Amino acid sequence: MRGYFALGAEGISKSGNVGTILRTGHAFGASFVFTVNAVVDMTEVRVTDTSGGDDHVPFYEWASAGDMVLPQGCTLVGVELTDDAAYLPSFRHPLRAAYVFGPERGSLSRAMQDRCDHIVKIPTKFCVNVAVAAAIVTYDRMISLGRFAERPVRVGGSRELPKEQGHGRIRIRNPDSPRMRPLVGDGNKPSAVISMSDNSRRSGPMTARNALIPAAVLALLLAGPAVAQQDARPAAPPPPPPPPASAPAQDDVIVTAPAAWSRTTSPSRNTTPGSSPA
Known part of the structure; x- marks a missing residue:
């Protein structure tokens, strides 16, 4: 009630x-x-x-x-x-x-x-x-x-008990403070309810289930720089750049003829097999 x-x-x-x-x-x-x-x-x-x-x-x-x-x-x-x-x-x-x-x-x-x-x-x-x-x-x-269920239209009633009333969640303004460690956790086991910022008030309670990333970040901050350096991993090198596309030969020129396609080459190379140079 x-x-x-x-x-x-x-x-x-x-x-x-x-x-x-x-x-x-x-x-x-x-x-x-x-x-x-x-x-x-x-x-x-x-x-x-x-x-x-x-x-x-x-x-x-x-x-x-x-x-x-x-x-x-x-x-x-x-x-x-x-x-x-x-x-x-x-x-x-x-x-x-x-x-x-x-x-x-x-x-x-x-x-x-x-x-x-x-x-x-x-x-x-x-x-x-x-x-x-x-x-x-x-x-x-x-x-x-008393938060009981509504009475049904027909004769009878619900056998479900009313839900227990909640008393709100813990709000931590400064989670980095040593005095807040009993509420936040020991660094390895984050607490069930963690309030990181005012945005959590609009999005609901930030629990260990739906806020694993903020809890892990908070655990690293409380554990100190040693744990952060131990868990750090070097970034992978970037992939090599692709090779440049090959440029066309300087002595090859493609022209369009009215009747058909023809390929004109330099005097030292034949245009088609079996033809004589000009």
Whole structure:
């Protein structure tokens, strides 16, 4: 799933629901879980959270909406049944978001609603359990940003898992620097990703498969001039020039006669066999 998200609840009164939310966040890969203006008993939390989410997911407790400290750029999304709330199925999830839910017997406070950047609602006849609402919103986010295949037209679905998200490639500005040798390689084994210049950003990552020549040149530069001189080979000598074409004899002249071709030679040579000199 792209980006990150967090799950939280305001004014919650049952620690078991906090444990269920913590377990949902742990299962779907939440970055942290939080509560606002709530009294939480961690013993009861671990009863419903059998996955041990408090050991793997950061858990924060704030006294009020004004005390909340979210990461920079994180969008706060409130989940509440209000008239001006957007419907969850048509809501575009932010890439970095924190979702806050109301208490079991109440709604989000006015201070919390004013702080939210967006408010969405689940299209149900009546409100559902806060932990169930957290699971529904998290699942909707996963199918929206999870890179899954599109649903087929007919009944059925794909069994292929989504591809793992890549985190970019290593960019080396100065490959000749000794500090870059751990990233570039030891000279004999070039690294899997090498960035030679800005042109590689437009043509894709320069890997050892599609960039053997640049990797070999880089290995020679890092190995030193000794290896370069050892691998150098003398250039082959150029081929000899072709012999000049033979010039025609000075005493032979070819003329064109009206009736036929005739060959006139010097007085010392006969024109045709059996003829006498003039």
